[in-house]
Amino acid sequence: MNPEHAPIIQMKNIEKHFGSVIALAGVSVDVFPGECHCLLGDNGAGKSTFIKTMSGVHQPTHGEILFEGKPMHFADPRDAIEAGIATVHQHLAMIPLMSVSRNFFMGNEPVKKIGPINFFDHEYANNVTMEEMKKMGINLRGPDQAVGTLSGGERQTVAIARAVHFGAKVLILDEPTSALGVRQTANVLATIDKVRKQGIAVVFITHNVRHALAVGDRFTVLNRGKTLGTAQRGQITPEELQDLMAGGQEMVALEGSLGGTV
Amino acid sequence: MGESAQNATLNDERIKEISPLRKALIRPELGGMVGTVAVFTFFLLFAFDSGMFNAQGMMNWSVVSAQFMIIAVGACLLMIAGEFDLSVGSMIGFSGMMIAIFSVTLAWPVWMAIIVTFAMAMAIGALNGWIVIRTGLPSFIVTLAFLFILRGFTIFLPQVIERKTIIGGVKDVAEGDWLAPIFGGKILQGLFQWLGDAGVIAVFERGTRQGQPVVDGIPMLIVWAIVLIIFGHVLLTKTKFGNWIYASGGDAEAARNSGVPVNKVKILMFMLTAFCATVFAVCQVMEFGSAGADRGLLKEFEAIIAVVIGGALLTGGYGSVLGAALGALIFGVVQQGLFFAGVESSLFRVFLGVILLGAVILNTYIRRIITGER
Numbered sequence: 001m002n003p004e005h006a007p008i009i010q011m012k013n014i015e016k017h018f019g020s021v022i023a024l025a026g027v028s029v030d031v032f033p034g035e036c037h038c039l040l041g042d043n044g045a046g047k048s049t050f051i052k053t054m055s056g057v058h059q060p061t062h063g064e065i066l067f068e069g070k071p072m073h074f075a076d077p078r079d080a081i082e083a084g085i086a087t088v089h090q091h092l093a094m095i096p097l098m099s100v101s102r103n104f105f106m107g108n109e110p111v112k113k114i115g116p117i118n119f120f121d122h123e124y125a126n127n128v129t130m131e132e133m134k135k136m137g138i139n140l141r142g143p144d145q146a147v148g149t150l151s152g153g154e155r156q157t158v159a160i161a162r163a164v165h166f167g168a169k170v171l172i173l174d175e176p177t178s179a180l181g182v183r184q185t186a187n188v189l190a191t192i193d194k195v196r197k198q199g200i201a202v203v204f205i206t207h208n209v210r211h212a213l214a215v216g217d218r219f220t221v222l223n224r225g226k227t228l229g230t231a232q233r234g235q236i237t238p239e240e241l242q243d244l245m246a247g248g249q250e251m252v253a254l255e256g257s258l259g260g261t262v
Numbered sequence: 263m264g265e266s267a268q269n270a271t272l273n274d275e276r277i278k279e280i281s282p283l284r285k286a287l288i289r290p291e292l293g294g295m296v297g298t299v300a301v302f303t304f305f306l307l308f309a310f311d312s313g314m315f316n317a318q319g320m321m322n323w324s325v326v327s328a329q330f331m332i333i334a335v336g337a338c339l340l341m342i343a344g345e346f347d348l349s350v351g352s353m354i355g356f357s358g359m360m361i362a363i364f365s366v367t368l369a370w371p372v373w374m375a376i377i378v379t380f381a382m383a384m385a386i387g388a389l390n391g392w393i394v395i396r397t398g399l400p401s402f403i404v405t406l407a408f409l410f411i412l413r414g415f416t417i418f419l420p421q422v423i424e425r426k427t428i429i430g431g432v433k434d435v436a437e438g439d440w441l442a443p444i445f446g447g448k449i450l451q452g453l454f455q456w457l458g459d460a461g462v463i464a465v466f467e468r469g470t471r472q473g474q475p476v477v478d479g480i481p482m483l484i485v486w487a488i489v490l491i492i493f494g495h496v497l498l499t500k501t502k503f504g505n506w507i508y509a510s511g512g513d514a515e516a517a518r519n520s521g522v523p524v525n526k527v528k529i530l531m532f533m534l535t536a537f538c539a540t541v542f543a544v545c546q547v548m549e550f551g552s553a554g555a556d557r558g559l560l561k562e563f564e565a566i567i568a569v570v571i572g573g574a575l576l577t578g579g580y581g582s583v584l585g586a587a588l589g590a591l592i593f594g595v596v597q598q599g600l601f602f603a604g605v606e607s608s609l610f611r612v613f614l615g616v617i618l619l620g621a622v623i624l625n626t627y628i629r630r631i632i633t634g635e636r
Contacts, residue, residue, distance in 0.1 A: 078521065081521070087519075089519065093516060093519065094516065095509055095512035095513045095516055095517070095579065096512070096513075096632070097508070097512045097575075097579045097580045097629070097632060098505075098508050098509065098512055098579070102505055102508065102509075105505070106505060106509050106516075106517065106520045106522060107509075107517070107520035107521035107522045108520075109502035109505050111502055117501075118501065118502065119500050119501055120500055120501050120502050120504065120505060122500075146632045148632050149632070
């Protein structure tokens with residue numbers, strides 16, 4: 001990572017308790033503009049809780065969040081979205097029955113005033129949608145094509161393009177590749193690469209080491225609510241990452257019995 | 263692996279192959295348009311001489327269709343927003359009864375009775391919506407409860423107050439009122455008089471109305487239907503709010519994630535449905551001059567059927583106001599047309615069941631094309 005850059009978001013010693021359960025026990029992560037920061041961890045490691053804290057869904061029990069160097073307290077997700085932190089969920093992002101253009105501008109509809117009435121500016125919406133899709137390498141039949149006809153990877157790409165268009169500075173991708181085939185995954189990873197090159201910070205949550213290594217600049221592994229440190233690209237092998245995620249020794253033993261296929 | 267290899271070969275090529283015919287199929291109005299053409303062809307062939315297509319006959323089925331259209335507009339937008347209202351019929355009875363009680367029994371000015379009734383109906387619609395949102399219960403159950411609650415009051419109140427279930431005399435008290443003609447009046451009377459004088463439409467041969475045309479104007483009921491259809495269509499397809507209606511019904515959670523005020527949208531649509539039911543009620547009370555406890559029975563289902571024939575999905579997120587209007591037109595034309603054609607009227611129900619089933623199957627098929635499900 002380029003050291004002159006200041007981190008856009010700093011999570012310092014974040015703790016989150018749900019009643020007697022300690023979901024996060026002091027996690028620190030910095031994210032820089034233009035980097036793809038991979039957050040790895042097995043199920044139950046605290047990945048979801050951590051990104052929900054980052055996107056304003058949860059408030060940390062202890063710890064500090066600095067956004068562009070200033071302490072931030074997000075009361076709800078809208079605060080985070082307005083600050084420029086966008087989350088793309090694996091599901092629940094697109095509405096299959098609606099057109100790509102209507103989906104793209106859902107909640108941010110452009111309006112054109114005719115007389116006293118504000119009309120939905122379909123012409124503008126359609127043009128922008130076609131343009132943005134072209135940039136991302138998706139050829140639409142037309143802006144009125146229903147999202148339901150797109151593949152899972154293309155839907156993720158539309159959601160990412162939408163977040164970028166509406167000014168996201170930090171893009172949180174919650175397991176965008178977990179339900180996709182090989183080719184679609186490659187498309188989404190290529191999209192992540194394009195977005196990163198525009199100077200947007202990408203937080204990429206996954207439990208697939210190969211997907212992480214394909215695009216990641218830095219890797220943070222969460223295990224049982226704690227971080228085991230952040231590694232730079234090139235300083236860590238896939239095997240080491242896999243071990244960190246699973247918690248070390250048990251995995252070695254398991255891998256031996258499975259003949260090294262995991 | 264198999265799936266992705268398949269996608270690689272099918273991806274863009276497949277999308278571009280969709281034929282124009284298939285593209286034309288993916289329109290919610292398709293069923294309504296085909297149905298309308300079929301129905302008119304049928305009756306033009308088999309009932310042309312029955313008087314169905316002279317001025318009086320056309321006014322007859324137009325009025326019936328307009329009634330269906332008024333309640334279908336509200337039901338359509340609500341269904342696209344992902345909810346049902348089964349209390350529409352009871353609301354028609356209730357609103358009509360409240361106007362009669364306010365204006366006749368309590369002797370309020372008719373304009374005040376109408377305005378207070380609209381306010382009450384829309385408050386009840388908002389309550390319906392609020393309960394659905396707050397409890398997370400299906401709107402089917404919540405509004406089914408209101409179907410019985412409102413009908414119960416519609417029978418109970420006039421019995422307690424007037425010791426009867428029909429309150430008449432609204433016409434007399436509405437005489438000279440400024441608001442009542444908006445619902446019970448007629449427009450273009452001059453034009454119809456001229457058409458009658460010119461011999462285009464028939465005139466009365468004798469009696470007190472001798473020389474007047476048999477159809478003496480367009481009832482405000484039809485004007486309301488047209489205004490509501492245009493309003494609903496523009497709202498749904500041309501405005502920001504319309505996008506929110508689609509989004510709320512398509513996937514409420516995804517819509518919320520994108521910042522759409524789903525709860526507000528749904529509650530407003532419940533209020534619009536109640537508004538439409540009340541427009542129907544006021545027009546009916548002004549026409550008949552009375553309110554009856556049994557008015558509006560089964561109207562909720564007729565509204566939903568018209569909407570479904572018009573191409574809306576029962577699961578929400580997809581549909582068209584124009585389609586719903588065509589569904590209502592089919593409904594009205596067939597109901598009255600069978601009467602003109604001299605067909606036993608009970609067969610109308612058989613027809614209704616068959617066309618409803620056909621429409622739902624067609625809609626499901628169209629949905630599969632759109633979403634790519636198999």
